[in-house]
Amino acid sequence: MESKSGHEQKKVRTSYGLIFILLAVFTAIEVGASYLPASFKIPILLLMAVIKASLVVLYFMHLKSDARLYAMFFAVGFVLIIPIVLILTVVMPSVR
């Protein structure tokens, strides 16, 4: 059982609040960036999406501090995407 001191609890709450603010600010930046030309906006938006998703997974879902075993099983999903990409783009020429 994890027992935290009052100071630690306050620190945890502050970090969650900070992450929430970051996610909100990044969302506002994304909406603004979506009106830029494609060559500018695509790298910005992809980077923002990766940062936002990582913040939620690592901190809100506690993957950063939890057992590595959870991350391993979650990562299997990402590994399985690779053959799907290959099937859709290489093996099935009709969808290229």
Added chain:
Amino acid sequence: MNEMTGTEAILDQRENSKLGMWIFLGGEVVFFATLILAFMLFRLRDPAGYDGFKANLSIPIIGINTFILIASSYMVVRSLEAIREGSRAGLRNNLIGVIVLGALFLGGQAFEWITLFNDGVSVTDHFGTPFFTVTGIHGTHVLVGLIWALIVLISAIRGAYSATDHRGVEIFGLYWHFVDVVWVVLFTFFYLI
């Protein structure tokens, strides 16, 4: 010795339920990635056609909807922290917030769909099919999450959770945050890019 083994077995079982949720979420990654990838291939084959479809989408409204879902995720971590600190009232209040925000998100999505239908967009259109399929499946996940949140709330009101026993809240939280992550990706690929 026997007593210790029994305690260890209970703890293992609790950890197993969390591991089970992570395995399920790994499967969900494959499921949503396949849908998004198929959609992107549609787009790449007809970029001009998608630009025409995208003109019907309201980015500011969906931006607000995205903020609502992010705020609901924040309330989920607050609810978990509350019960970890032994605050049942904090858990209850934050879960009510999650349910309200989740319902608002679904309301926003319903408003978007109705607006699109009124503008003549159909589920049988070239881009209407993947759009309504993927956003509909995500919306169904949110609905399932809402029902789950309601069950967790009722359990919390009945005193099911405490500072030492809150696994049910944690597992629900994992699901809800994942649905949030999926939306972050959908928002980027369907609306912004």
